Amino acid sequence: MINQTENKFLDISKLLAGETDEIVFDRSDIPFPFEEEISVSSLHFSGRVFRFSEFVRLSGTVTGEYSAPCARCLAPVKEPFSIAVDCAVGNAPDESDEETVTADGQVIDPESISQETVLIHLPLRLLCREDCKGLCPKCGMDLNSGSCGCAQKEIDPRLAGLADFFKD
Ligand SMILES: [Zn+2]
Numbered sequence: 583m584i585n586q587t588e589n590k591f592l593d594i595s596k597l598l599a600g601e602t603d604e605i606v607f608d609r610s611d612i613p614f615p616f617e618e619e620i621s622v623s624s625l626h627f628s629g630r631v632f633r634f635s636e637f638v639r640l641s642g643t644v645t646g647e648y649s650a651p652c653a654r655c656l657a658p659v660k661e662p663f664s665i666a667v668d669c670a671v672g673n674a675p676d677e678s679d680e681e682t683v684t685a686d687g688q689v690i691d692p693e694s695i696s697q698e699t700v701l702i703h704l705p706l707r708l709l710c711r712e713d714c715k716g717l718c719p720k721c722g723m724d725l726n727s728g729s730c731g732c733a734q735k736e737i738d739p740r741l742a743g744l745a746d747f748f749k750d
């Protein structure tokens with residue numbers, strides 16, 4: 583086993599040459615360079631590259647923290663995440679649609695693998711809690727902290743005619 587925690591890029595030449603059967607790595611404080619509505623911090627990627635029969639595989643875990651305003655009430659939300667990574671390196675063993683990491687020569691870049699993994703799994707929105715009631719569209723009050731009185735009086739205009747119909 584070779585530990586390449588200190589290297590920016592993983593050199594897999596010894597693995598390909600059969601001189602080792604496993605390379606382990608651990609990266610902290612990876613930047614997240616994409617401009618997204620949800621920001622990512624504390625990005626961390628640890629794992630191993632190993633031989634699996636005649637193929638090379640990469641297996642690990644990407645962790646970090648999402649932060650964004652709640653999509654309903656705008657309160658700041660932070661949410662830790664953990665994503666498992668397991669993919670073939672180089673050419674996938676068969677024509678399956680399995681995710682494949684391309685080794686640029688005999689080098690793997692764990693930073694870009696983790697960044698792209700997070701980007702693919704990025705949620706569309708964060709909620710402060712699953713049943714967040716959001717803000718009143720009329721007065722802007724945070725409905726999680728009570729009722730403002732205007733929301734309940736709203737009648738869907740499509741149903742207003744129906745209400746008239748049942749009045750008699
Ligand atoms: Zn909320």
Ligand SMILES: [Zn+2]
Pocket residue numbers: 718719720721722723730731732733
């Ligand atoms: Zn209101």
